[in-house]
Amino acid sequence: MVEGLRAHDGPGPAYEHVAAEHEAYARALEQAGVSLDILEPLEDFPDSIFVEDPALVFSEGAILLNPGAASRVGEGEHLLPVVEKHFETVMRIDHGHADGGDVMVTPDLVMIGLSARTSEAGARSLANLLEQLGHTAQIVQPPRGALHLKTAATLIDEETILTTAEGRSSGLFSRFRQIVVDPGEEAAANALRINDSLLLSANAPRTADRLDSLGYRLALLDTTHINRIDAGLSCMSLRW
Ligand code: CIR
CATH class of the missing domain: 3.75.10.10 (L-arginine/glycine Amidinotransferase; Chain A)
Structure with a gap:
């Protein structure tokens, strides 16, 4: 995965760090109440x-x-x-x-x-x-600059979208209550709601504080290395 696609130059991900981020992600999913089927790597x-x-x-x-x-x-x-x-x-x-x-x-x-x-x-x-x-x-x-639609937005409860400033000005989510991530914390707009937990990037402390004060039950996860290949927290699982 160190050869994963990425749109920008800069440091690439380190295997051990991605493995640790993935492991913490898996544990957070379990704590949120789902059982996991973890697949073999595809080299x-x-x-x-x-x-x-x-x-x-x-x-x-x-x-x-x-x-x-x-x-x-x-x-x-x-x-x-x-x-x-x-x-x-x-x-x-x-x-x-x-x-x-x-x-x-x-x-x-x-x-x-x-x-x-x-x-x-x-x-x-x-x-x-x-x-x-x-x-x-x-x-x-999708909002300009986003790899995918969900790079820039996450449904965090039935009526609320967490998004970027671009996401809000796109008007796409105007039928929802919108919470805009803090400047510099755009990567955290890709979060993941599982049951009553919200998995959020630990690299977005100001956004996390606001969501915490609004009553969301947060699981904060380091996303430094997966962010380097343009990914976030929704991308690493399929849920049903
Ligand atoms: C890619 O460019 O395809 C991967 N490096 C990142 C994919 C992220 N997936 C997602 O947002 N659902």
């Missing part, structure tokens, strides 16, 4: 730790996606046996590309962001499948 796919991108899962079924980065095409085939173990219904998009990081499930609809990784054709194909699973899909333009 040929440096970004495969980010299992959120090649598939989407709902209690009604799973959808295999088609990642938009050439080095990630093929991750889904490795995920398929695990997905088939857990889900009777497994569908797959049949056109274009889509990454799970561009898909935000909200109470009333599933938002699909168009990005360098999710094409119009992929988004339309996915929207069709979502409708077969009983979900309403909405295709949107």
Whole structure:
């Protein structure tokens, strides 16, 4: 994973640190009340730790996606046996590309962001499948500068979005209460709500203080090294 894709120069991730961050993440998920199925590493796919991108899962079924980065095409085939173990219904998009990081499930609809990784054709194909699973899909333009839609925003309860200043000015989330991360803490906008816990980057202390005072039950996790390959806390798991 030290060869994972990243949009910017600067120091890359160190294997031991990512391993420690991943281990702490796994423990936080368990403490939030879920059981884990931890997959074997795929040495040929440096970004495969980010299992959120090649598939989407709902209690009604799973959808295999088609990642938009050439080095990630093929991750889904490795995920398929695990997905088939857990889900009777497994569908797959049949056109274009889509990454799970561009898909935000909200109470009333599933938002699909168009990005360098999710094409119009992929988004339309996915929207069709979502409708077969009983979900309403909405295709949107993510906030500028974000790798994925969820790089810039997280649903932290049924009516609240944690987002960046760009995310708020995009207007995409105007139907929610919006909490904007503090300047310099933008990477923390990719957080993860599990049951009544909110996993948040420990590198965002000012945002954490505000969320804490609003009553969110926080699990703070170091994200220094996974952030170096453009990832955050939602990316490292598929939840159902
Ligand atoms: C990539 O560029 O694909 C990885 N380095 C980061 C993927 C992050 N995934 C996500 O936000 N869902």
